Amino acid sequence: MKLWGGRFETGPSEVFERFGRSLDFDKILIDVDLRGSAAHARGLRKIGILSEGECRRLVEALEGLREEARDDAFFNNAAEEDVHTVVIRKLKELVGAELADKIHTGRSRNDQVSLDVRLWLRERIDEGRRLLTGLMEELLRLAGKYPRAIIPGYTHTRRAQPVLWPHYLLAYFEMFSRDCERLGEARKRVNVMPLGSGALAGSGFPVDREMIARELGFEAVTRNSMDASGDRDFMLDFEHAANLVMLHLSRLAEDWILYTGEEYGWMDLGDGVTSGSSMMPQKRNPDSLELIRGKAGRVFGNYLALLVTMKGLPMTYNRDMQEDKEPLFDVARQMLASLEMARAVVETASLKEEAARAAAEESWAVATDLADALARKGMPFHRAHKVVGRLVLESVREGKSAKDWSGESLAAFAPEFTADMAALLDPGEGLKTREIVGGTGPKAVAAALEEAQARLKQMKC
Ligand code: ARG
Numbered sequence: 081m082k083l084w085g086g087r088f089e090t091g092p093s094e095v096f097e098r099f100g101r102s103l104d105f106d107k108i109l110i111d112v113d114l115r116g117s118a119a120h121a122r123g124l125r126k127i128g129i130l131s132e133g134e135c136r137r138l139v140e141a142l143e144g145l146r147e148e149a150r151d152d153a154f155f156n157n158a159a160e161e162d163v164h165t166v167v168i169r170k171l172k173e174l175v176g177a178e179l180a181d182k183i184h185t186g187r188s189r190n191d192q193v194s195l196d197v198r199l200w201l202r203e204r205i206d207e208g209r210r211l212l213t214g215l216m217e218e219l220l221r222l223a224g225k226y227p228r229a230i231i232p233g234y235t236h237t238r239r240a241q242p243v244l245w246p247h248y249l250l251a252y253f254e255m256f257s258r259d260c261e262r263l264g265e266a267r268k269r270v271n272v273m274p275l276g277s278g279a280l281a282g283s284g285f286p287v288d289r290e291m292i293a294r295e296l297g298f299e300a301v302t303r304n305s306m307d308a309s310g311d312r313d314f315m316l317d318f319e320h321a322a323n324l325v326m327l328h329l330s331r332l333a334e335d336w337i338l339y340t341g342e343e344y345g346w347m348d349l350g351d352g353v354t355s356g357s358s359m360m361p362q363k364r365n366p367d368s369l370e371l372i373r374g375k376a377g378r379v380f381g382n383y384l385a386l387l388v389t390m391k392g393l394p395m396t397y398n399r400d401m402q403e404d405k406e407p408l409f410d411v412a413r414q415m416l417a418s419l420e421m422a423r424a425v426v427e428t429a430s431l432k433e434e435a436a437r438a439a440a441e442e443s444w445a446v447a448t449d450l451a452d453a454l455a456r457k458g459m460p461f462h463r464a465h466k467v468v469g470r471l472v473l474e475s476v477r478e479g480k481s482a483k484d485w486s487g488e489s490l491a492a493f494a495p496e497f498t499a500d501m502a503a504l505l506d507p508g509e510g511l512k513t514r515e516i517v518g519g520t521g522p523k524a525v526a527a528a529l530e531e532a533q534a535r536l537k538q539m540k541c
Pocket of ligand 1: 193
């Protein structure tokens with residue numbers, strides 16, 4: 081069955097039909113398509129295109145189809161080009177052709193498909209935000225489990241300065257909280273109702289668009305029919321937000337792939353999220369995290385695909401735009417799956433506190449604390465930097481680490497070192513000098529953790 085054809089002398093060729101079919105992937109829209117059609121039917125009822133009885137029969141049939149569509153068998157033997165056409169065929173079987181044919185009055189698949197995707201995407205965004213806040217909650221739990229643990233902070237993949245474990249996790253909390261906001265922003269632009277735009281020029285039937293919008297939970301209606309027919313910004317907005325979710329998940333994954341490996345060795349993951357090797361009996365690989373990192377690449381590609389598809393399209397709808405769907409669905413599916421996986425990984429993650437502290441003590445990660453101390457006593461910072469730099473060089477030459485120095489030996493090395501500065505050779509001491517908002521001082525971090533808990537409560541959707 082087709083929704084067009086009167087003007088053609090022959091039907092489409094088999095190859096074109098096969099080439100243009102979107103049913104295999106747009107069938108995912110079945111439930112929202114049925115809901116959208118029911119709202120449209122009510123709109124037609126209000127302007128007298130459908131009688132009360134006709135509207136009721138259509139809406140009942142659409143409700144029945146929603147039930148039926150829960151079963152995958154719904155699409156068995158469907159030969160139609162897309163999900164919208166399948167619905168019309170099924171409606172005809174249920175209410176007869178005469179009535180079913182009326183449902184498309186004043187509607188085009190162009191505004192219909194935009195409506196469907198917006199409804200579908202809104203649900204995915206809500207699910208994404210739920211998963212995201214769940215992950216953030218788990219990060220805070222993991223932070224609170226080792227509130228005073230010290231780990232090495234890195235720049236250039238080299239040990240840089242000691243930081244508190246919760247401080248490190250809160251960095252990801254901030255990234256994910258921005259992601260949650262971004263998904264919320266995208267939701268606003270998704271949540272606009274396009275029905276009534278027709279193919280491009282606006283529907284010829286004065287359906288009450290506001291009423292349809294209210295019924296379907298939209299906050300507004302689109303303001304220009306040509307824009308509504310040709311616009312895919314709302315998808316790109318979502319994909320951008322989803323890309324950043326994946327980017328952040330991927331960086332977390334990368335961190336933990338490193339930190340749990342033998343070369344770092346100060347974190348661990350549970351058996352439930354790691355896998356073995358078919359050949360090397362000793363292996364315990366962080367495949368869950370590697371897959372998250374891998375999926376990030378795939379999701380970014382999807383985003384670029386839609387950008388490139390849209391960039392040269394003349395106004396308004398062009399069939400190219402059917403290519404928006406598979407990447408979009410994939411972005412949503414991979415993001416949701418990755419968020420779920422990441423949460424499960426965080427649940428099993430543990431910190432090896434001793435090893436983390438030892439890593440923070442080695443490699444002169446306390447050097448900045450010493451230089452700061454000299455500067456606090458009045459030495460210009462660049463000079464302080466140089467003095468401590470020489471101390472590190474001397475230590476490297478003699479094979480000494482920071483804890484091999486004492487107040488006396490420091491003072492012997494350079495008279496500017498006062499006895500109290502030796503305490504800073506312990507990474508826990510230097511942290512205390514960073515009690516600045518946003519810093520890794522123990523009090524600042526405890527306050528930040530509390531603030532994050534409160535913020536998360538507000539954010540929970
Ligand atoms: N499957 C099409 C899409 O996803 C539906 C719209 C068809 N519109 C058209 N003018 N051929 O874009």
